[in-house]
Amino acid sequence: MPLVSMRQLLDEAAKGGYGVGAFNVNDMEQIQAIMMAAKETRSPVIVQASRGARQFAEDLYLFRLIQAAAELNPEIPIAMHQDHGNSFETCKSAIALGYTSVMMDGSLKEDGKTPSSFEENVDVTRRVVDYAHERGVTVEGEIGVLGGVEDGHGAGGSGLDHITDPDQAVEFAEKTGVDALAIAIGTSHGAYKFTKKPDGSVLKMDVLIAIHKRLPHTHLVMHGSSSVPKDLQDEINKDGGKLNETWGVPVEEIQLGIRNGVRKINVDTDNRLAITGAIRKVFAETPEKFDPRDYLKPAREAMKKVVALRMTQFGQAGHAGDYAPIPITEIAKGYANGTLSTQPLVAAK
Numbered sequence: 001m002p003l004v005s006m007r008q009l010l011d012e013a014a015k016g017g018y019g020v021g022a023f024n025v026n027d028m029e030q031i032q033a034i035m036m037a038a039k040e041t042r043s044p045v046i047v048q049a050s051r052g053a054r055q056f057a058e059d060l061y062l063f064r065l066i067q068a069a070a071e072l073n074p075e076i077p078i079a080m081h082q083d084h085g086n087s088f089e090t091c092k093s094a095i096a097l098g099y100t101s102v103m104m105d106g107s108l109k110e111d112g113k114t115p116s117s118f119e120e121n122v123d124v125t126r127r128v129v130d131y132a133h134e135r136g137v138t139v140e141g142e143i144g145v146l147g148g149v150e151d152g153h154g155a156g157g158s159g160l161d162h163i164t165d166p167d168q169a170v171e172f173a174e175k176t177g178v179d180a181l182a183i184a185i186g187t188s189h190g191a192y193k194f195t196k197k198p199d200g201s202v203l204k205m206d207v208l209i210a211i212h213k214r215l216p217h218t219h220l221v222m223h224g225s226s227s228v229p230k231d232l233q234d235e236i237n238k239d240g241g242k243l244n245e246t247w248g249v250p251v252e253e254i255q256l257g258i259r260n261g262v263r264k265i266n267v268d269t270d271n272r273l274a275i276t277g278a279i280r281k282v283f284a285e286t287p288e289k290f291d292p293r294d295y296l297k298p299a300r301e302a303m304k305k306v307v308a309l310r311m312t313q314f315g316q317a318g319h320a321g322d323y324a325p326i327p328i329t330e331i332a333k334g335y336a337n338g339t340l341s342t343q344p345l346v347a348a349k
Ligand code: 13P
Pocket: 024, 083, 084, 150, 188, 189, 190, 191, 222, 223, 224, 225, 226, 227, 266, 267, 268, 269, 270
């Protein structure tokens, strides 16, 4: 199957009432782990690369690996997404490579660190939407600012610093025409999200629900959605790792989000933890080994397990065969003739 539009994937998820995991990749083993999980659970999937990942792997290596994944798994709808694009140029270069979706994170300035103004965010996101939609490519925007830093991108600080204002979310969706909207509800990138199991004082599911009530047909995106499970932390620490105790986003909160308009769930940290734990185990138990395959294989298997579990928990499992891919050129026509809406339905307060 060719790479599919993320918009199609999310529209289908909305119809089916489920969420779709968006898993970050940097290398072949991570891509293979995701595809093994998608195949096993028969899941449509979003694969995403940050700017850091594109730099680390080099654009062409990474993109060709994704093409190989699509070719080897014709039964799986895959959307290839630019995670946290920092500028029009970053998004344009991803589109030139063949990515079927981009995130224009205009919540931060181009340095990827300084929060921008609402007007700046609308302006750059709108420009990306116009450019991308002409080419049938999906756009995710962000309103409010996530906490933490990922791959050098992020304002840092707490997830509570810039929670999304529901009125601004409505205005942003109307003015930009984005296909998917990332909102800030107290989560942050990385392992250190919460100092105890999060409750409503730090994880603002009420804000998410309020936004969904105003924008009932807008695909919402939860970033920073790793659950940072204790068993993965323990696995690392038992073999010499030094992670401090920490909490992520409980899966049941993500499932509550999915019941309230969340269609894309970003997960990176859980996979990093699984990979590191598996590699540490091999090093600790069999220090005489030095063939990278001896630790990359268990690492890939450990990531596959986490991804397959999330696919089941998010509800995307079993939906790979529900629909045929719409060619990107047809998607572009849909944006142009209005059959693919870019104006959100807004409900009264
Ligand atoms: P985690 O760090 O919680 O996995 O979040 C990843 C993410 O949001 C990527 O954009």
